[in-house]
Amino acid sequence: MEATELLALYEQMALIRRTEKAAHDLFLQGLVKGTTHLAAGQEAIAVGASAALRADDYVFATYRGHHHAMARGATPEECLAELMSRATGLCRAKGGSMHLTKASTGMLGSYAIVGSHLPMAVGAAWSARLRGTGQLAVAFFGDGATNIGAFHEALNLAAVWKLPVLFVCENNLYMEYTRIADVTAVPRPAADRAPSYGIPGEVVDGNDVVAVHEAVDRFARRARAGDGPAVLEAETYRHFGHSRADPATYRPAEEVERWLRHDPLDLARGRLAELGVPPETSTAADERARAVVEQAVAAAKAAPPPDPREALTDVWAEGGAAWRT
Amino acid sequence: MEATELLALYEQMALIRRTEKAAHDLFLQGLVKGTTHLAAGQEAIAVGASAALRADDYVFATYRGHHHAMARGATPEECLAELMSRATGLCRAKGGSMHLTKASTGMLGSYAIVGSHLPMAVGAAWSARLRGTGQLAVAFFGDGATNIGAFHEALNLAAVWKLPVLFVCENNLYMEYTRIADVTAVPRPAADRAPSYGIPGEVVDGNDVVAVHEAVDRFARRARAGDGPAVLEAETYRHFGHSRADPATYRPAEEVERWLRHDPLDLARGRLAELGVPPETSTAADERARAVVEQAVAAAKAAPPPDPREALTDVWAEGGAAWRT
Amino acid sequence: MADVITYREAVAEGIAREMRRDPAVVCLGEDIGEAGGVFKTTVGLLKEFGPERVWDTPISEQAIVGAAMGAAITGMRPVAEIMFSDFLACCWDYLANEIPKVRYMTGGQVTVPLVVRTANGGGLGFGAQHSQATENWALTVPGLKIAAPSTPADVVGMLAAAIRSDDPVVFFEHKGLLATKGPLPPPDHIVELGRAAVVREGADVTLVALASMVPVALEAAAGLAQEGIDAEVIDLRCLVPLDVSRVLTSLRRTSRLVTVEENPYQGGWGATLVSVVADEGFGLLEAPVRRVAAQCVPLPFADALEDQVIPAADTVVTAVRALAAY
Amino acid sequence: MADVITYREAVAEGIAREMRRDPAVVCLGEDIGEAGGVFKTTVGLLKEFGPERVWDTPISEQAIVGAAMGAAITGMRPVAEIMFSDFLACCWDYLANEIPKVRYMTGGQVTVPLVVRTANGGGLGFGAQHSQATENWALTVPGLKIAAPSTPADVVGMLAAAIRSDDPVVFFEHKGLLATKGPLPPPDHIVELGRAAVVREGADVTLVALASMVPVALEAAAGLAQEGIDAEVIDLRCLVPLDVSRVLTSLRRTSRLVTVEENPYQGGWGATLVSVVADEGFGLLEAPVRRVAAQCVPLPFADALEDQVIPAADTVVTAVRALAAY
């Protein structure tokens, strides 16, 4: 990857990281209600994958989906406004952190029932095939999702129909508070299952944005060429607990340490340096991200709450919610 | 296997075959309502497996479960009476063909939602482990069931908990009217999936009662020894259509021919001959089966219908069905 | 005389008409292609529209309905078949949590124009896991339209409305009605979702029924007529939108309401209807409201037992007679 | 003064009491062991009873509930946790088609003594897929007992009854009540399933509520008292068995009924209750029956919106006031 491209990806990752940090702080200030599942530490997967996709491809993500929304063009302000229940939020404050969606850029939703979106991605890929558009669908999901039935059904159907869909597992070693290894019959919860569907499965360093980009690019080309789906298991780690309520004390200090040293932003900076980009340039990108997020926080704070009447809109396509005459 | 044992298995298979034939005829006579899914052609799986089990082991089967009920001791009369809606039926005419159950001999039910019973078998095995009884649970299911989510969840859980449960797939090449190969991503729908759960998977000639017995015996010992579950894929073929309404015209004549020549009863007779059992002895066993079934049909026909008040019993353990005060 | 068509044929006809109009309509489900469906309700579709629009699936209810959703939000109009309505339980997450909510929770960003068709109901001796009337499962979930036609013409017309609808529709085809016949409706016949039909006018009591219970209610009404009781029969046709105003209008004349439901009493649609009436129509009522519904038990196999569970015309007659005497 | 306990602690206490009495009681679910459950409702169980009786599972709702069923019919008394009640949709086949039917369809051969516990309900800003009050899904299915306690003492007493029950019980623990406090009940405290409780006596109107809506109804009653309206409040506690007679008894005095339901109006339990009352209690009613229920929409995220959807005390007050004036 060329330095300019990598620098852009680095800046995107920095933007996500800073947004996640802001979300965390706003939560502590009582300005974010409900729950949040931060993706800090997992930025390289969203950013590396997105960079390998076409603008019209489809992305489906989970409740831990801030990074995917942003990698597909949602602004920090739209995201934070949603988290802060503002009328200007991505989903007009009806979805919240777990459901960030930006349909206009093909980010077709964050789904909070583990595994549920995998069949949807299969359907979107089928739709692309039917319409002959050459679009691809990508489902991002956690290691924990590999043990639920929808995973199995989705992968089989995608393989049988040879659809242009990629299954990208963000293996961060834990489901909520339980190690994935304790509840999964194979060491690689996603990649080791790919042979069950006769499709390629591969493990990649999910904190290395270049490696993720390369792998997704390769599988995307393959899928677009009509050779069907693939499974990519990206190893990563979350910097925060599972959700806002979780101090993550179940994780060994040594493990946390090791992974913090393997930070996706640091790795990208290292690679930039290797490519001859001076540290000031990276720092400047990070600074720009900081400024954008600072301003996003201010704007989201200043935004109005949703109109209470919005509670009764958007059930039906005509806009309303009437269930009877 | 010794000749006497094999002869007993042959007679059991003959009993099942004759019962299935009777069920078919009774259906054509309008004496069996609803639907039936005959297991003629698949007898060796039930009989071979059962012979390798302990009397207190648990068996879970599908709507195509006549052979499993009988292999676990249900009589032709109990089965046919159930199919004919008689008070003397196995389930007192409340279950019908799809739900044959004989709990007293560990045949814990026939379930008509594809795949649903696999987790139940896992739970029964867990229960056996908790109670320290050394019992085993076996789930029998079709090739079509390997593509449903419950299959995946059950196998993973069984493997993670290393439970004494066997998953026996009766691969008869078709789901209802669709070839399993057309909708499954791997050639061996069950065995090829075993590696996804880190457990052994094996293919066996499901029409060879000795081969089935040997494989189940081996995996049963392994499971009882604490080494966990296994998948056995038994290749077989159904002699009738999927269910009563199905003439099975979607199957190539040549394929049907080939499989009819590979009949489990013929195979067993051949093996008996090899072991020096004269054909008259086999024929006599078959004759006994014929007589038993003939008498079962007569008895079932003569049995009374259920008391209409039975419609409102057996919802709750206390016997009734009251849902309100 | 107009052409006659069975309810079963009407399903394939209704789908075919829409597939001809709109290339975005595609079908998926188990055994729907070459086999024409287990209930022969998709016969001819593969032949006319080819394997690119009529897809046989594995036994994967979650993948079927989940994929339909993914296709629907990306420009297609999928018609997914779930073979028996009992199996909706195997993909209930999609019906309860995903399809009806995604539009709302994204602030209106996506639209889910899909139909989930399914064979519903009992009376055929299929036992506890293949006989349920499960419309009420869907009724508990805001965001789904629920259609359950009782005649071949309504099958065609309501399928047209359902497939053209930009909202998700769960479409219940009653197994017990598949062999019934009726006139083939004219081209472009559409029955708007949410409009009940008065299928018999009457002045003394209003019977409200759905799907298989419509003929039962009509049979009861014929019997009641002999006793001098003049029953109006309303075919609800949809549970959502629920045509409460049609029922209230009728009650203005009859002042007496009986619902006729195939489902168990507990949690049935009649309860929701009655609760609206007991509020907004309280002043109209001159007698208790009665719900004739199934017993609260699983469906038994034997005819002799199943008949005890699912309402028949005589049960309705008895209930109405008691009310009329109130 | 009696010891005080939170609703959250009452869950673990209730389970622990039964695990001490009966070695057949075992727990399984996601993160219930070391983590003590996502809602901390199983804290201490792993420590006291060890990993042989408290099992952490993968994210496999079907396997969890299906395995619980298999264990139940072979001699155990499993207590399965489904983390959020919305996720019952992921194993709905077991709740709708297997567990409640197997006893009946085998002619009484097997018994299914299990409890499925789940965190239910909204009001916490968890959005459309983590906030539903899903008791009504279960109400559509004969063969399930349905418990939904509103106080810590009832949690303990109803858990005891549920775990000892030979019938399957779906046990709804309300997320919004977890932090509420109440007296620790005495050892061997049992609350029989199917008995509603009159939690406030009154003469003018009967408010019937469940779980989180019990405090809402009580708050409304307090407000109404200021206006001279004396409301009786009934905590239904269970949906099956449904204590209709307790409600009818109350109506003999008050002649006015209002249900207070967290669930959407369509398909809610109040409808079933009202339909029984509109039939058997018709003669008692002096005013329309009103159901205060949630709007028929998915649950929105923002507080400002969620408040528009789920009933609060003032909505109840307004409804009752209108009835009292009828």
Ligand SMILES: Cc1ncc(C[n+]2csc(CCOP(=O)(O)OP(=O)(O)O)c2C)c(N)n1
């Ligand atoms: C079907 C279902 N079961 C349980 C949950 C509760 N839950 C939310 S996140 C989570 C852990 C998911 O782990 P993983 O898939 O590894 O994703 P991660 O949170 O690590 O990104 C669980 C169990 C859920 N949302 N959906």
Ligand SMILES: Cc1ncc(C[n+]2csc(CCOP(=O)(O)OP(=O)(O)O)c2C)c(N)n1
């Ligand atoms: C969840 C579910 N989906 C669909 C069906 C309808 N159905 C009944 S049998 C069957 C085919 C099953 O094929 P297989 O598992 O190979 O078993 P076989 O009938 O060949 O014994 C189908 C699709 C069902 N009963 N349950």
Ligand SMILES: [Mg+2]
């Ligand atoms: Mg994880």
Ligand SMILES: [Mg+2]
């Ligand atoms: Mg098969």
